[in-house]
Amino acid sequence: MVAASRRVDSVCVYCGSSNTTDPDYIAAAGAFGRQLAAAGVRLVYGGGGVGLMGATARGCHDEGGRVLGVMPEFLRSREILYDDVETVVVRSMHERKMLMFEQSDAFVVLPGGIGTLEEIVELLSWRRLDLHRKPIVFLNQKGFWDPFFALVEHTVEQKLTPAGFSGAWTAVDRVEDILPALTRMAEAA
Numbered sequence: 001m002v003a004a005s006r007r008v009d010s011v012c013v014y015c016g017s018s019n020t021t022d023p024d025y026i027a028a029a030g031a032f033g034r035q036l037a038a039a040g041v042r043l044v045y046g047g048g049g050v051g052l053m054g055a056t057a058r059g060c061h062d063e064g065g066r067v068l069g070v071m072p073e074f075l076r077s078r079e080i081l082y083d084d085v086e087t088v089v090v091r092s093m094h095e096r097k098m099l100m101f102e103q104s105d106a107f108v109v110l111p112g113g114i115g116t117l118e119e120i121v122e123l124l125s126w127r128r129l130d131l132h133r134k135p136i137v138f139l140n141q142k143g144f145w146d147p148f149f150a151l152v153e154h155t156v157e158q159k160l161t162p163a164g165f166s167g168a169w170t171a172v173d174r175v176e177d178i179l180p181a182l183t184r185m186a187e188a189a
């Protein structure tokens with residue numbers, strides 16, 4: 001069991017809603033949910049029962065962990081609200097993201113699609129504007145996030161993003177390295 005820093009009581013997970021992606025990604029999401037439960041860390045996520053989102057939430061809930069889902073009303077059926085856990089239904093995507101941000105001490109990014117990209121780019125842009133210094137850890141399973149990191153690096157090379165901005169996050173290859181990395185970042189902050 002990984003001891004959670006007192007400052008990391010709630011972790012927001014951004015990840016894909018697809019059920020048809022690489023099963024290893026879905027399995028890793030479930031494993032991370034179980035690790036959150038074992039560490040006594042609350043999961044904050046988008047409230048859905050599908051894809052990596054659902055796998056993370058079920059993994060955490062099934063192991064007795066705390067979960068908060070935040071679901072916009074209009075997505076309730078599309079993302080199949082997982083209502084075995086505490087859920088807040090909000091009016092818009094903006095409200096969802098703001099509540100997920102406010103309720104979390106740190107952020108974990110698992111593989112995901114456009115929605116996940118939108119969420120993490122906003123989170124990183126807020127970091128760029130010094131609106132927060134909350135830890136961010138990417139699970140770079142099978143190099144999934146390498147093209148994203150390369151794009152950010154490209155903007156650095158073109159002097160559009162400050163050098164060293166990639167220090168805003170940590171990337172790990174294995175699920176079991178996520179919580180220790182988060183704890184280290186929280187302690188260093």
Ligand code: AMP
Nearest residue numbers: 015016017018046093112113114115116
């Ligand atoms: P995806 O990575 O496309 O599977 O999406 C992952 C999650 O991000 C889903 O719950 C989407 O509803 C959510 N999402 C997509 N766009 C936004 C947005 N603009 N604000 C907040 N959440 C979003």
